[in-house]
Amino acid sequence: MIVTKTKRGTNLEDVQEMNRSLVIRLMRRRQVCSRAELTQESGLNQSTITNIINELISWGIVVETGVIDGKKGRRSIGIKLNCEPYKIIGIRLARKSITVALYDLEGIEYSKQQIPIDIADGSTRAFNRMKELIKEMISSNSVGQVIAIGVVTPGPLLRNEGRIGLMTYFPGWEKINIQEELMRDFDLPVYIEHDAKAGALAHWWFGNSHQEQGVMIYVAAGQGVGAGIVVDGKVFRGSLGMAGEIGHMSIDFKGPKCECGNRGCLELYCSTSALLQTLNKEHASLKSVWKAIHEEETGDAVEAVRQAAWFLGFGLVNIINTFNPDRIILGDEFAEAGALLHDTVRSVINEYVLPDVSNKLTVELAADDMDTMLVGSAIVAIESILDQPSSYLNQQT
Structure with missing residues (x-):
């Protein structure tokens, strides 16, 4: 027998929460604004905006800034978000490092x-060290309180179960339920996400294009390879939270066997781990590889990077034909290859994708001024908080 879920109705409390969420998100984008501007942009009536802002002021998440000039010379009281009292611990787990930050x-x-x-x-000792860093970060916070923890990991990630399904090159993590253990140890809500999806969300939040609609794909090409797919501002996760695991997409069914059990997986050809294996006699570190390709026009390093970039581009052709994105952002460690990576990937796409599609696609390198996947770990938690602001921000409850 097939059991179908009936569609749930919307209660007044749900509507109020959605309106609060909308107003906070609008204020985040606008910085200082007026109640009248929020009324116009939100489509809500003036009394609803007044009530929501009064409520948010009483919670401490909104403050008045004084008189500001509006349209036609009208003056009004400015308001802005007061985000500092609400802190998030962001954690990025990688195969060779753990990074913890306070946002x-x-x-x-x-x-x-x-x-x-x-x-x-081993994974157990590494996880214990992660917990120690979290304790230190919480203790160091001097303003406000930590209200949530966000964690990003390599994949495949069983997001709905709160654990990693497989971490190539570092076994053992699949035995640890990261989300469950951190929630128990720190008595805080914990949100876990695949690192590439978090990186995609960070680019959607802070990207220069301020994209509101469309399909954007962030490619995390580092020690593994994954993709974050954002559609109209929402991360596409799939039924188990594993969507975008392109590193385990086969590009050669007769290729070498991967730890996942498949053959010819993309990350065996274009991850930085694979790149270092190819150049193990000439270069012991990525820093050495990047130095070589930026100083030389030819040589083993240049050819190895170009070949890895070609494989990545070839894999992305399949993703383009599947999701038809507006933008592809190349990020993580491989992005340090710069123009050689970008130009090679772009040329492969131009060769193997229909011109009517490729001509409308933007391919760009991720900005190198921030760790987008680390920032994304915080944004994953923040997004959940903004969806239910009264559960997290109402200090009176």
């Missing part, structure tokens, strides 16, 4: 600490 509700970073981890030490 406020606007995604502004206050402090950060990174430690190396090694497969020889």
